[in-house]
Amino acid sequence: MKVLVPVKRVVDANVKIRVKPDKSGVDLTNVKMTVNPFCEIAIEEAVRMKEAGTATEVVAVAVGVSACQEQLRTCLALGADRAVLIETDVDIQPLGVATALKALQEKEQADIILFGKQSIDGDNGQTGQMFAALTGMPQGTFASEVTIENGKAYVTREVDGGLQKISTSLPVVITTDLRLNEPRYASLPNIMKAKKKQMDIFTPEELGVDVTPTLEVLSVEPPPVRAAGIKVESVEELVDKLKNEAKVIP
Amino acid sequence: MSTLVVAEHDNAELKPVTLVVVAAASAIGGDIDILVAGGGCSAVADEAAKIVCVSKVLLADNDAYTHQLAENIAPLVAELGAGYTHVLAAHTTTGKNFLPRVAATLGVAQISDIIGVDSPDTFKRPFYAGNAIATVKSSDAIKVVSVRGTAYDGVAAEGGSAAIEAVTSVHDAGLSSFISEEIAKLERPELTAASIIISGGRGMQSGENFKLLEGIADKLGAAIGASRAAVDAGFVPNDMQVGQTGKIVAPDLYIAVGISGAIQHLAGMKDSKVIVAINKDGDAPIFQIADYGLVADLFQALPELEALL
Numbered sequence A: 001m002k003v004l005v006p007v008k009r010v011v012d013a014n015v016k017i018r019v020k021p022d023k024s025g026v027d028l029t030n031v032k033m034t035v036n037p038f039c040e041i042a043i044e045e046a047v048r049m050k051e052a053g054t055a056t057e058v059v060a061v062a063v064g065v066s067a068c069q070e071q072l073r074t075c076l077a078l079g080a081d082r083a084v085l086i087e088t089d090v091d092i093q094p095l096g097v098a099t100a101l102k103a104l105q106e107k108e109q110a111d112i113i114l115f116g117k118q119s120i121d122g123d124n125g126q127t128g129q130m131f132a133a134l135t136g137m138p139q140g141t142f143a144s145e146v147t148i149e150n151g152k153a154y155v156t157r158e159v160d161g162g163l164q165k166i167s168t169s170l171p172v173v174i175t176t177d178l179r180l181n182e183p184r185y186a187s188l189p190n191i192m193k194a195k196k197k198q199m200d201i202f203t204p205e206e207l208g209v210d211v212t213p214t215l216e217v218l219s220v221e222p223p224p225v226r227a228a229g230i231k232v233e234s235v236e237e238l239v240d241k242l243k244n245e246a247k248v249i250p
Numbered sequence B: 001m002s003t004l005v006v007a008e009h010d011n012a013e014l015k016p017v018t019l020v021v022v023a024a025a026s027a028i029g030g031d032i033d034i035l036v037a038g039g040g041c042s043a044v045a046d047e048a049a050k051i052v053c054v055s056k057v058l059l060a061d062n063d064a065y066t067h068q069l070a071e072n073i074a075p076l077v078a079e080l081g082a083g084y085t086h087v088l089a090a091h092t093t094t095g096k097n098f099l100p101r102v103a104a105t106l107g108v109a110q111i112s113d114i115i116g117v118d119s120p121d122t123f124k125r126p127f128y129a130g131n132a133i134a135t136v137k138s139s140d141a142i143k144v145v146s147v148r149g150t151a152y153d154g155v156a157a158e159g160g161s162a163a164i165e166a167v168t169s170v171h172d173a174g175l176s177s178f179i180s181e182e183i184a185k186l187e188r189p190e191l192t193a194a195s196i197i198i199s200g201g202r203g204m205q206s207g208e209n210f211k212l213l214e215g216i217a218d219k220l221g222a223a224i225g226a227s228r229a230a231v232d233a234g235f236v237p238n239d240m241q242v243g244q245t246g247k248i249v250a251p252d253l254y255i256a257v258g259i260s261g262a263i264q265h266l267a268g269m270k271d272s273k274v275i276v277a278i279n280k281d282g283d284a285p286i287f288q289i290a291d292y293g294l295v296a297d298l299f300q301a302l303p304e305l306e307a308l309l
Helices: A038-053 A069-077 A094-108 A127-135 A188-194 A235-245 B017-028 B042-049 B071-081 B094-105 B208-220 B228-234 B263-268 B298-308
Strands: A002-007 A010-012 A033-035 A057-064 A082-087 A113-116 A140-150 A152-159 A162-169 A170-174 A199-203 A216-221 A230-232 B001-007 B031-038 B058-061 B086-090 B109-113 B114-119 B122-127 B134-136 B142-148 B165-166 B176-183 B196-198 B223-226 B253-257 B272-280 B290-293
Touching: A002 A038, A002 A069, A002 A094, A002 B058, A010 A069, A033 A038, A033 A069, A038 A057, A038 A069, A038 A113, A038 A170, A057 A069, A069 A082, A069 A199, A082 A094, A082 A152, A082 B196, A094 A127, A094 B094, A113 A127, A127 A140, A127 B071, A127 B094, A127 B263, A140 A162, A140 B071, A140 B094, A152 A170, A188 B208, A199 B017, A199 B208, A216 B142, A230 A235, A235 B058, A235 B272, A235 B290, A235 B298, B001 B094, B017 B031, B017 B086, B017 B114, B017 B142, B031 B042, B031 B134, B031 B228, B042 B058, B071 B086, B086 B094, B094 B142, B109 B122, B196 B208, B208 B223, B208 B298, B223 B228, B253 B263, B272 B298
Parallel strands: A002 A057, A002 A113, A057 A082, A082 A199, A113 A170, A140 A170, A230 B290, B001 B031, B001 B086, B031 B058, B058 B165, B086 B142, B109 B142, B196 B223, B196 B253, B253 B272, B272 B290
Antiparallel strands: A010 A033, A140 A152, A152 A162, A162 B176, A216 B134, B114 B122, B122 B134
């Protein structure tokens, strides 16, 4: 079984981002970029499927600028067999990514497509489900456990208030939640090996797709700043303030 | 201009977040219809018909929709939604699951997790864990939008008298089936609906110690939350997580205990009306946004707090 893992290049989760003074966007110059954490969980799950003998090949794919090759190399070092970059300088949005991936899937014919549930920059949480819609595949979103058995996928999903178990036919789209696994670190020998692994680069035009966005970002602003309040000296003072000043407890 | 709101429910009751989505629809303007899709959910449609400013309730009552499987719900919403200028749903795990599928089926973008409506085609939404707010304009013919549960105050649940119309088309894709559900039995209010929340972080040191929060939560009628650090450490289950990738909450009172205040956590709770932080590290970033900060050892402060309430 072939597993396709779309990954996104994002700002490192530990970076405190700054909005540009002209409100045109977020300042990303000289900022550390990484594989989106949820996509890393997806890669890990795919590699574990291969180690367990469920999967035969793991292909990592990114849609974006040329520099995404760095993140794809990381995925190769983590255990992906080969990588594909669909290269574009367009500020691509989820529907565009899903459309480009659909064109790739027509070539790759993967059985399991493992997405992260959301990217920590865009916070859209759309791409996996959109890809599933465009390809007519079932989806197991926000997965905390995945089993592939007898030609079916069994997915435990993290839903508001608890867990839901579903089964789906294959091929299937899975999107990963936090508790699915804990990703490994790439070892130095694997980082070296990754440099020699195959990476193909296509443009959206070569795949015959249009990835022009339909959403225009008019402005980007920092959120309203919440001012710090006061420090209280004791629990008594805290309870008194909450009762008599903030009036939020009886 | 007309909006289709997809109701959130459990086949028995309408979820209050639907009222918030209707409020967002009112901010857009035009007629508002509500779709209630489920199995044996006519009571929900009756409830939806009473919501103010709703013109019509569409009831799609079929076994295929009982468990809100995205493969079945999305084509239904896309088919009906094609007749509207806007399709709205809540940005909950249910809405997040099926709505992007609707948007892609209609061949349009989705605007996720909006916190405000500037005009019928322009919306405000947070991204980068709430560290930036984008104003986004859509050029699509149909705007597919998910609404943050804390974006608006919900409209009145009573006062309307909309007609209920049955939807006959059935979409059963046969791609997926429901097996089971484990919904935690809550003796306390749900996180997203609670007016008081007390959350624990890594400083709690163990799942066992979350009991210290329970006594206080019981006295205040509060929900209990957690930071991602506490979930990652295995103290508590993921559905208690408040933050960028967990639940977004805005209660009247949020008490953060042993939580340092990573930006990802702040993204989930900084719109709370009053924030209290209890942490032994006086330099913890949580104090920068707390209305009331108490620098103290939580293992001493919590029993004291419980005794004083």
